[in-house]
Amino acid sequence: MGYYLMKLLSWLACRFSMKHCNRLGTFLGRLSWAVVPNKRKKMAVDNIIRCLAVDEPEARRIARASWVQFGPMLMEVLRYPELIKDGYIREYVTIEGLEYLQEAIKKKQGGIIATSHSDSWELMGAALAQYGVPLVGVARKQKDGAMDRFINEYRSLVGMHITYTSGVREMFRMIQEGWMIGLITDQDPSLRDGIILDFFNRKTNCFTGPATLARFQNAPIFHGQIMHRPDGGHHIKIYPPIYVEKTDNKKADIEQATQKVMDLLESHIREYPEDWFWLHDRWKSVRSIGLD
Template sequence: MLSYYLLKCASWLACLLPRGLADQIGWAVGHLAWPFVTKKRKTLAITQVKACLHVDDAEAERIAKASGVRFGPMLMEVLRFPVIKRHAEDYVSIQGLEYLQEALKQGKGGIIATAHSGNWELMGGAFAQAGIPLVGVAEQQRDQGADRFMIEMRTLIGMHITYKSGVREMFDMMAKNWMIGLIMDQDPSVKDGVLVKFFGQATNYLTGAASMGRFRTVPIFPAFMHRDDKTGRHTLIVSPPIYCERTKDKRADIQRTTQQLATLTEQHIRKYPEEWFWLHDRWKSVRRGYTKEQIAEFMSSFQPPSQRGEGPKGGGISRH
């Protein structure tokens, strides 16, 4: 548990620093850490940037590096949660908070669907400090000390934390009128995802938000963070609610809603590409879990009937 006490000490020191100095140190840490990222991981990030944004090598490298370096100031903000908690409104402004407040009046809870863009750790704290009861769904860290520290910081800033395996607890908390925060953009296993079109590519996408929203008939709120690096302030943008239809075709309902969420995520990333986590291998499950024929069949469903050799009533989205 040595890592826990080291992180606690780092947090104590970070909280003693003036905000501006802490931010500068965060950026310095990010730049110092970048050379230690493996060449394989850097190449992966650059390749994904080029495939998604269609930029040249130099621009792709710049975006990939900016995405990695941002972990420095992000870490510093997490270490400073004890300070940020007392002045959350000085760090984050929330647009669309009224959508969540209105949903809470219905007493059924809801789902906040977001991505690894901006400081997603601070996002949950901002909602909690604004009076939104939020369950943060976390992935357990391999290092027990780091995991204990992160749970402690998230709880300190107002979130209730459960691990991804705690599905029953999520439904129980939703029934008590809590919002469930789900990060939706990681690459899932084939059995846990559905194919969507994401940056013009067939992409396996997590279905948790759509599945839970359909099962409980609760609203899903897409929400994303953006950081103004000149001021160090964040803007948290909450979109109007999405509802998953409940027809006889459950898988089609979930796929359709998941596609909506993927499209909104893509729009945000295109606007702020430096803030997304490009170092994650986003298309691994597609490469390993789907055949070229399955991918081609899925992508053909997005083409006009005249381009895929079908009549006006051509087939819908392929299901696997």
């Protein structure tokens, strides 16, 4: 039933303009802010104050804005069938640095696109695929089977190939075939799977997936972010490739490349603080071992 409800909502969203849907999404985002647990809000505000050195009212504004953007992002996903018509998505989303990906594609060289939960990250994957990037979206399997079916169907609709986080062998194979693997790199992994680095001058447990994949496959990492445009659309920035060294010290190689990715992410967040999802408990694992 949930799947067909989402399809109905998508059909309705496609009957209206993107402008009207974004207004509705913003309204829903603001409305739903009231039900976010106060504990989660306080955690986000405290982290914003600590990371950005702003006062509490500004931190509250940033935290609220980072939540509200979920509404428009949902509307954009629901409107995928319309966004891909007549190349409209290329007007709605512009890309800077696409040539870095195109150069690798011409060489039939696969790679990793490292991004974050910032602005409309779902739309970023859709836009890259519509611009001709052979993209593999790495997804976590949703607990709700209906939602999992819907979101992966719509990701495929816009041209992405979807694999789950457990499909590591498939990722290796597809890099060799020239695909770009899209990985979200900003959440708190388990201490077993992460590495402690500096992020906002704090000890932070960081996801090593991009650097590990890149080192094993001799593939480049492309850091990429999506951000809002003043006219209501979005802009993607792809950074020059990062290559992982392959010395006798595997851990140091991965640490060095991962720190470069985290430095780029920190710089982006400082410039666009409202876009990043601050309500994720980013420092939970290091707090559990007394490092934060």
